[in-house]
Amino acid sequence: MTADNRLPRDAQSILELAARSMFDLFANASEGMMLVDRNARVVWINDQYRRFLPALGFDREEDFVGHPVSSVVQNTLMHQVLATGKPILIDLLNNKAGTFGVSRIPLRDDAGEVIGVLGIVLFDHPETTLQPLITKFARLEQDLNDTRRELASQRRTKYTFASFVGSSPGALEVKRQARRAAQSSSPVLLLGETGTGKELLAHAIHAASPRAGRPFVSVNMAAVPDALLEAEFFGVAQGAYTGADKKGREGKFKLADGGTLFLDELGDMPMSVQVKLLRALQEGEVEPLGTNKLVRFDVRVVAATSRDLKQMVREGTFREDLYYRLNVLPVRVPPLRERRDDIALLIEALGEDMAARGGGPQLELTPDAQALLAAQAWRGNIRELRNVLEQLALCSDSHHIEATQVAAVLQETGLAAVASWVPAPEAGRARPAAPPGAAVAPRPLPEQIAELEQQAIRTALVHTGGNRTAAAKLLGISRASFYDRLAGMVNASEFQANV
Template sequence: MSVTSVFDPEAVSSELPRDARSVFELAARSMFQLFAETAEGMMLVDRHGRVVWISEGYKQFLPALGFQHESDFVGHAVDEVVPNTLMREVLRTGRPILVDLLTNKAGTFLVSRIPLRDEAGVVIGALGLVLMAHPESTMQPLMKKFSRLQQELDDARKQLAEHRRPKYTFASYIGSSPQALEVKRQARRVAQTDSTVLLLGETGTGKELLAHAIHAASSRAGRPFIGVNIAAVPDTLLEAEFFGVAPGAYTGADRKGRDGKFKLADGGTLFLDEIGDMPLPLQAKLLRALQEQEIEPLGSNHVIRVDVRVIAATSRDLPRLVAEGKFREDLYYRLNVVPLRLPALRDRLADLEALVEALEDDIARRTGMPHREITAEAYALLRSHPWRGNIRELRNVLEQVIMMTDDLRLEARHFRRALRAGGVQAGAPIEAPGTVQPELHGSGARGAAQPEDREIEPAVSTAAGPAGSELQPLPQAIAELERRSITAALRKTGGNKLAAARLLGISRATLYEKLAAHGLRG
């Protein structure tokens, strides 16, 4: 035959079957023959995942897989005889896996998996091919990349496990007073359920710590703990923060979309801090998510099922907000399934020394500074303080004192300076058992220390100012002015923190910081 006749359409067509079905069958047989000649082994499984045939070449792998005879292998479920196989995934999805690395006790193989369909297009089985055995010898670059990716995957899994590890446990909630023990008893009990928990208490009482502890003691401890501070997120972004954003939901949105906190917490626990500050329009959507365990991302019509246990916390008076129409009554009852009230520090002063020791240990560990001894006189002063900022304020004062002096023995004088710098007047020290209170303004044992006392507590003129008020140290006067301004702004706006922050010319987050610093309840 001449060269031209090879490419003659009439010559070619005369050698092929006339109907398309026969051409297709011929192509299939040719393809199968090509696979059989080039592959090192082939396998067929039926629609149920049972091995129905293996090629002669595939039999070489049977001993390494633990089988002596073909009859011991054929007829069994493919995932029972071939570890790590993805043949069932091909049967389930109907999508081929053309190139993959399979590793099991028989070695590492370059494999391909192809679904088989009937005339109606229904998957009736799958073909598995071993393209290359032990590719590490002939495909070193690919194997190195595979090894590197596997290592990165292992590292990512370790990091994820570390991230999911609970940050705090019940041991982190320091205290053996009756009040502390009762809170821990109730929290341990509720941790064994999936009920919604509402943590109530003043700022700084440890609500977030207890939420972590409840999660750590629950059956969800191995799943994510996701927290969101509602007061720290602008109202316009809260819906996206909670429920996520669909791809291209609005101009500038991520083309891949973004998961919200509910989706990230799926299977685990979602902690909603400062729930009392949630805007009314969003409360209805939160209620639906809690009741139905369904969310709808922003810009999407697709409903996503989630399994989330919710722990909410607030320092505000929710019943009062409900009465004022600022918080939905139905949402309040949905959250208030198991209420736990955390005691203020001034109500469990028996735990003060244990708390100070734990905080001092943590500060020393974080800063690398030496441990300090705290005198009985200092503890007496601390017990007399109102602690409106609770444990958060206690840590702040302790850290200030440690950072501002090299003394290894901390006395009352060190703490007076820190308490006054915070704009809060220290209360009169309570006499500790077995100790004698020093005379600060008279003769006696402490008389020689008066110059040092004057350095810590400078003499202030009591001459009346222009308005007839007593002159105060500047930090205290500034703090008092801040308190008055914040109180006036909140009164003018009916307690609306966002509006109050705008009146004061500060952000809402800054307003919350100042409320906590001054011990104010908004």
């Protein structure tokens, strides 16, 4: 503190005395004091402060005094006080020695220039009156760190390409295309019916891309009201409209900065938002609602839809320019009816996941039961298959599932009759097709199941190149059981000879 020349001599003396008294009071009553010079070097500490040196990692005072304060005291704000000239009267400081209540006061010369900073440790013991504040500070800091970790985990991908179960030609091809797309920065458009695994592939593409360490953010167009989509994409400035968050809100483009933005159910996006989305993708910047400020971003877009975007473009319900902007790397995800060879693997994978989530035993389906499931059209694809398996788990007293139980659940869920799917006929025995529009008379269930079982065995042998042991393993039955069923097939020897 400097003397004020405008004051009478007696007043100046009193002021100087008060400054000395205040300094002596703090020096004796506080838990420690230090001084730094205009170069932010520690130039003095008092006796009380010396007791903190071992906890800070210093055995000798000369290893502390004379060194830059930032190198000897963690999380110090002395530099800030030197730069701004503004005191920090009460603050909480965390470092190796503990948590402290501190003050930092700038020191000025006669010209008013900041020549140093006085640091005062006010409290350091848990039993002091500041302990509730210190405890609250520590708890808030812990909550903040937990929230950050939770947000970071939510922005990570949940799936990889290993999560996309299947070894059929269709499954292998879609994974090949998706892996190639992962190495590009161009937009990817995933096309396929609902329930085929488009969202899983979007996660996998991000996880295999150079952006894997950055956020993965998704927006489901069908789940967000049209009026809120702009705010969801572009963000909202502080106080942009009545009811808006007082602190403002970042949009998904900004949240995904450096990573991947997944646009699910793209065909449900309203035309008004399509225009602004196209501009954002072209310019690489967005304008949050309620502000004129442009915010730059760097995201890779992966979009998915179960709708026919080409038809929507022709009908004028989807912008042609946006379609071509996003349809750079199209990947068609085949429906389950085109991947019947994968159904056995999917049943096993879905069963494992259901058992892990529910804590019960994994479902074990007989070959007849699996063949019956393979016969379905699966309009809901893998999602529908999982639904049926979950119903089987809930409706069955045992985890061993027979074909009759599957048939009952299929009938209850209203799925198409098994007879609506006709397996490929045996070599040299073509089945006559029913006349167009003619009703197909239902055949006895055992006959249908036997037929499906034979088709499953044929498919397994073709898939394994005639290796019966591998075919039995693929079907989930013993080798002896496989041989028995193979021997009972019509023209089995002819079929085996042709494999």
